[in-house]
Amino acid sequence: MGFLFKTKKERERADRKERRQAFRQAENAVDDVKDRIRRMDKDAAKEWAAAREALKAGQKADAQRRLTSYRAAQVLMTKLGQKRWVFEQYLTKMEAAQSDNEFASALGALNKVIQIDPERVADVFDSAQDLLGEQLDSDRFWDKLYEKEMDGATGSLEDRIPTLEEMSQQLESEASVDVGGAPEKAGNAIDERVRSGQDRIKKLLEGK
Secondary structure, three states: OHHHHOOHHHHHHHHHHHHHHHHHHHHHHHHHHHHHHHHHHHHHHHHHHHHHHHHHOOOHHHHHHHHHHHHHHHHHHHHHHHHHHHHHHHHHHHHHHHHHHHHHHHHHHHHHHOOOOHHHHHHHHHHHHHHHHHHHHHHHHHHHHHHHHHHHHHHOOHHHOOOHHHHHHHHHHHHOOOOOOOOOOOOHHHHHHHHHHHHHHHHHHHOO
16 A cells, blocks of 8 residues: 555656566576586586496496486576576566666656657658567567477487487496596596587577
8 A cells, every 4th residue: 555655756756666676586497507507517417426436346227327327407598598598588588678668758858858750750750660570670689589499499409419328328437437547537538528518408499
């Protein structure tokens, strides 16, 4: 009820504060997902290292379980990254919509103080409407392309991540290295495959 008794300026100030808080919450959600992916990446690297050590010790069942956890983490990280990208696109659009509202308010204020001769500017506005119509067609085309690319990325998501069999081969290769030899980067070849797959998905989403 208190909101009803506020002045127009107070209501506008409250609305701006609420919008800022909403966008801040959305941006924090994106940051949280990025942090979660970083933590999952570190944990996955530990799983790979533990799987390699288990295989060296002849504990094949334990190695396989850890390898399964490693691959599941890679798939989940890719999915989270994909969802984060989509969410950021919507956030960008919402920010643009907010700008549109601000422009509309500014134009409304200008309309009160500026006298416009409709006949004088009719041609200009007709041209502007044509351009806006073309932009709308362009946006629709982009949306269709976006949906098409998203379907492709989703359908081939797990295909971008190496199979358990491929991971097992890499793990056995690393486990066979002499303990006294030069240490290899955990999951070096598979890690490169995973990163490459995730990069391809990112480029697919971005239309590159």
